[in-house]
Amino acid sequence: MGIMGELGVGIKIASINGALRGKSAELRSKSDLLLGLVTQEAAELRNDAEGLHEQAESEHLMRVKIEAGVAWRRLTEQQKTEIGDSLKRFSNQGVSFWSNAGDVEASWFAADIAEAITKAETLRVYAPAQFISAMEGGSSNLGKPIRHADTGVVVGYTPYAPSQLLADAIVKELTTRGFDAVTRKNESKQPIAPQVAVQVEARPEGPQGEFKLQAEQEAKAKKTKSKP
Secondary structure, three states, rough: HHHHHHHHHHHHHHHHHHHHHHHHHHHHHHHHHHHHHHHHHHHHHHHHHHHHHHHHHHHHHHHEEEEEEEHOOOOOHHHHHHHHHHHHHOOOEEEEEEOOOOOOOHHHHHHHHHHHHHOOOEEOOOOOEEEEOOOOHHHHHHOOOOOOOOOOOEEEEOHHHHHHHHHHHHHHHHHOOOOOEEEEOOOOOOOOOOOEEEEOEEEEOOOOOOOHHHHHHHHHHHHHHHHH
């Protein structure tokens, strides 16, 4: 009777152990399944977060591009000082500044350039003024080529070597800082003293200033990278 009792107890214990092992295996399976679900959910959340980050970055770049395309042309105080220092080698010439009446952006940029050249302290700087420029219309313009308004900065010079040198220097100071600018000779037959006229036209399409320099650098880097 004792032996049978012990045998029965052993069988019961073995049965319990088997049940426990089965339950343990079941729990491990459920745990692995739960871990897998948690891991998958975490991966999905990570992917969603990365997607949102990329979307936010894309939207930020888009805003920067839009801003670059419409931002007013301006010179910083440091740029004004640098331009003034660079032009100190010129003297005894008058510099006038012009913009089209009603173009506030152009008038502000003309004032910035005037302030920069004033810092040279060796040139006669006239306060910025405005003019009224209008395209011809009516029957006299019928059939003529369609013309867009001038843009950028046009630096006019008189037929004297010092005048042309100063005009070239002003254009260089502007273009190296990302602003569209060109020189133009005054074709007047009347004798005119050496002087320069800075005419600020409408803002060019696309980025200007630091935005333009950055865009050019990115385009250059992309072109270099695409080469075999």
